[in-house]
Amino acid sequence: TSAARIALIKGDGIGIDVAEAAMEAARTACRHVGAPALELDEIQAGAGYFERTGQDIEPGGEERAGRADAIFLGAIGLPAIRHADGTEISPHLRLRDRYGLYAGIRPVRAYPNAPQRLADPRAAGLDLIILRESTEGLFYSAAAHGRAQVIGDDEVRETLRITRATTEKLHRFAFRLAEKRRQRGKRARLTCVDKANVFTSMAFFRKIFDEVAADHPQTQIGYNYVDAQALDLVRRPWEFDILVMENMFGDILSDLAGGLVGGMGMAACAEIGDTTGLFQPAHGSAPDIMGQDKANPLAAILSAALMLDYLAEKTGTATYARAALAIEDAVEAGFAANRLRPMEFGGDMGTWAVTQAV
Amino acid sequence: TSAARIALIKGDGIGIDVAEAAMEAARTACRHVGAPALELDEIQAGAGYFERTGQDIEPGGEERAGRADAIFLGAIGLPAIRHADGTEISPHLRLRDRYGLYAGIRPVRAYPNAPQRLADPRAAGLDLIILRESTEGLFYSAAAHGRAQVIGDDEVRETLRITRATTEKLHRFAFRLAEKRRQRGKRARLTCVDKANVFTSMAFFRKIFDEVAADHPQTQIGYNYVDAQALDLVRRPWEFDILVMENMFGDILSDLAGGLVGGMGMAACAEIGDTTGLFQPAHGSAPDIMGQDKANPLAAILSAALMLDYLAEKTGTATYARAALAIEDAVEAGFAANRLRPMEFGGDMGTWAVTQAV
Ligand SMILES: CC(C)[C@H](C(=O)O)[C@@H](O)C(=O)O
Ligand SMILES: CC(C)[C@H](C(=O)O)[C@@H](O)C(=O)O
Numbered sequence: 172t173s174a175a176r177i178a179l180i181k182g183d184g185i186g187i188d189v190a191e192a193a194m195e196a197a198r199t200a201c202r203h204v205g206a207p208a209l210e211l212d213e214i215q216a217g218a219g220y221f222e223r224t225g226q227d228i229e230p231g232g233e234e235r236a237g238r239a240d241a242i243f244l245g246a247i248g249l250p251a252i253r254h255a256d257g258t259e260i261s262p263h264l265r266l267r268d269r270y271g272l273y274a275g276i277r278p279v280r281a282y283p284n285a286p287q288r289l290a291d292p293r294a295a296g297l298d299l300i301i302l303r304e305s306t307e308g309l310f311y312s313a314a315a316h317g318r319a320q321v322i323g324d325d326e327v328r329e330t331l332r333i334t335r336a337t338t339e340k341l342h343r344f345a346f347r348l349a350e351k352r353r354q355r356g357k358r359a360r361l362t363c364v365d366k367a368n369v370f371t372s373m374a375f376f377r378k379i380f381d382e383v384a385a386d387h388p389q390t391q392i393g394y395n396y397v398d399a400q401a402l403d404l405v406r407r408p409w410e411f412d413i414l415v416m417e418n419m420f421g422d423i424l425s426d427l428a429g430g431l432v433g434g435m436g437m438a439a440c441a442e443i444g445d446t447t448g449l450f451q452p453a454h455g456s457a458p459d460i461m462g463q464d465k466a467n468p469l470a471a472i473l474s475a476a477l478m479l480d481y482l483a484e485k486t487g488t489a490t491y492a493r494a495a496l497a498i499e500d501a502v503e504a505g506f507a508a509n510r511l512r513p514m515e516f517g518g519d520m521g522t523w524a525v526t527q528a529v
Numbered sequence: 530t531s532a533a534r535i536a537l538i539k540g541d542g543i544g545i546d547v548a549e550a551a552m553e554a555a556r557t558a559c560r561h562v563g564a565p566a567l568e569l570d571e572i573q574a575g576a577g578y579f580e581r582t583g584q585d586i587e588p589g590g591e592e593r594a595g596r597a598d599a600i601f602l603g604a605i606g607l608p609a610i611r612h613a614d615g616t617e618i619s620p621h622l623r624l625r626d627r628y629g630l631y632a633g634i635r636p637v638r639a640y641p642n643a644p645q646r647l648a649d650p651r652a653a654g655l656d657l658i659i660l661r662e663s664t665e666g667l668f669y670s671a672a673a674h675g676r677a678q679v680i681g682d683d684e685v686r687e688t689l690r691i692t693r694a695t696t697e698k699l700h701r702f703a704f705r706l707a708e709k710r711r712q713r714g715k716r717a718r719l720t721c722v723d724k725a726n727v728f729t730s731m732a733f734f735r736k737i738f739d740e741v742a743a744d745h746p747q748t749q750i751g752y753n754y755v756d757a758q759a760l761d762l763v764r765r766p767w768e769f770d771i772l773v774m775e776n777m778f779g780d781i782l783s784d785l786a787g788g789l790v791g792g793m794g795m796a797a798c799a800e801i802g803d804t805t806g807l808f809q810p811a812h813g814s815a816p817d818i819m820g821q822d823k824a825n826p827l828a829a830i831l832s833a834a835l836m837l838d839y840l841a842e843k844t845g846t847a848t849y850a851r852a853a854l855a856i857e858d859a860v861e862a863g864f865a866a867n868r869l870r871p872m873e874f875g876g877d878m879g880t881w882a883v884t885q886a887v
Binding site for chain 2: 248250253256257258259261264287288289290291309310312313319321324325326327328329330331332333334335336366367368369370371372374375377378397398399401402403404405406419420422423424425426427429430431434435455
């Protein structure tokens with residue numbers, strides 16, 4: 172049982188606030204269950220750093236991030252600081268690309284006393300996972316500067332890329348996720364979300380899904396077109412368990428689904444590759460409220476729990492899994508007892524009060 | 530005041546049912562206000578036609594469609610009938626491409642007594658328009674067979690294409706739409722929905738929005754990233770009036786928004802180009818309920834109203850605008866008096882009963 176090393180990128184805006192909150196929660200949870208303390212290697216990166224230095228991450232930072240057992244990221248980007256083509260500062264996209272962080276896991280769970288957007292009472296039981304491929308799809312063009320084809324001031328083209336290699340890994344990951352979920356006694360139907368009616372690339376994505384499904388006859392599967400899935404997420408989201416999809420689709424649908432259960436302040440996210448994983452709240456840097464103790468740290472804290480769970484498997488230190496569970500239970504129990512009342516949900520608790528309460 | 534000629538493509542599944550219902554409603558409305566009867570030119574097309582003939586539209590059908598004053602389409606596609614690459618039969622995509630039907634208008638309106646998905650009572654006042662560019666964006670690859678780049682069984686690439694020419698037309702259309710809406714006494718803030726933080730093409734889309742906006746200082750504008758917009762559509766949709774966006778984004782968000790106000794059975798759609806327009810309910814062909822008098826015809830009937838409005842401007846026959854209004858008022862009044870109870874919403878009225886009630 173050795174201590175795990177975490178590359179910590181706090182980033183911009185409230186990224187800094189919630190990253191600190193998440194590390195505090197992880198530290199406390201580890202101490203509580205007797206897990207080894209995490210070793211942090213802090214790396215400067217983000218739009219603020221770019222403004223000061225002209226680089227979006229400190230020299231050698233990308234390599235150091237890759238050498239840690241996991242990467243934890245607060246949030247990156249400031250709307251006022253952009254590249255010449257109008258896009259924002261996103262070293263995060265390069266990390267996804269470089270370390271092949273293909274499996275973007277975005278759990279969506281309704282907690283008691285957290286806001287419900289849907290009128291139907293069944294929404295109170297919402298508990299699904301969006302699995303967003305995170306290295307290719309439409310983001311292929313965006314992962315590295317210069318991949319977009321700019322034709323004077325007349326036209327821009329970008330490439331959506333679906334490879335067999337990544338798609339196979341993604342779908343295998345999805346079926347393993349379904350298997351784990353079933354073992355925890357939960358319903359675990361896996362839905363392939365695509366636009367196979369229109370795009371050859373998406374029919375290819377679905378074909379590979381079917382190939383991988385043939386190796387997992389015990390898992391119940393389904394299909395949905397992405398537009399119909401968006402509608403179904405507002406009409407009957409409680410019928411879905413795990414949704415696997417292309418990068419851009421996953422970006423949109425995970426925010427949509429996150430919105431159903433309160434908003435981005437609860438949206439945890441893990442991005443897993445073959446050799447490392449990156450963990451981050453799925454929300455942005457919200458510079459308007461940074462440093463004011465207003466941000467809801469729960470997305471970051473729940474992302475830290477996902478990270479601890481990953482570390483347990485990766486380093487073989489089982490106590491990390493118990494630390495993860497301690498955090499998840501604390502959030503669950505905190506909401507149930509109405510002891511978690513983040514300002515984001517109209518409550519009276521700032522970033523640190525929520526963190527302490529957890 | 531001459532009679533307008535309509536190219537009628539009923540298509541597949543319930544497309545046939547609802548197209549007939551819509552033509553019946555249009556006929557009645559025209560008679561009622563003294564507008565000239567529509568002349569119909571019926572064109573065979575769709576997945577069923579493809580299965581019988583190997584063609585997705587009858588010979589010369591595409592040309593005849595383009596010569597009419599407008600095209601009315603029921604719904605096309607049957608999941609069991611596909612091209613060799615796995616995609617479905619969609620001559621509709623070719624019509625959009627060939628006739629440059631760039632402006633896809635999808636109104637989203639809450640009617641009294643129709644289902645509300647959101648718990649917040651403000652959702653009862655929902656009244657927004659999604660303007661979906663409908664010829665390029667990611668669908669550029671899909672509009673014509675062979676544009677996707679297939680690399681053996683290893684990879685498929687598609688192209689997202691944003692041109693200045695089309696984007697300028699789209700945004701000008703959006704500002705005109707806002708202007709018209711304001712003149713009818715409604716709030717008309719125009720939001721550019723994109724992913725300019727990540728994609729060069731989307732930053733280009735937004736840049737052109739800003740250029741066009743400079744010519745319309747009287748219109749209030751806003752920006753939103755597409756993922757945040759998906760979230761905002763479940764959190765505070767009542768704050769939006771007109772949303773303009775790329776093709777694929779519009780496909781997803783218009784279904785999502787449609788879901789908020791009951792489902793696709795209310796989702797009317799107009800696709801306008803420089804020389805003609807295509808009108809269709811945005812829902813699919815639902816072959817499982819075809820010919821059973823179960824489909825909700827209101828999306829098709831409201832699409833016919835959009836068509837009559839377009840014909841009034843195009844042919845200079847003002848009575849068509851009154852026919853359009855007659856339909857819209859009938860739907861509004863029908864819901865208000867609970868005289869419209871489609872089966873889709875758990876009501877007792879089939880396709881024809883709803884049509885007669887309107
Ligand atoms: C900030 C941006 C690069 C990022 C993305 O689109 O992937 C964000 O929206 C997310 O969902 O993590
Ligand atoms: C059937 C399909 C080609 C179509 C589209 O994606 O454009 C449909 O989903 C729509 O929204 O009109």
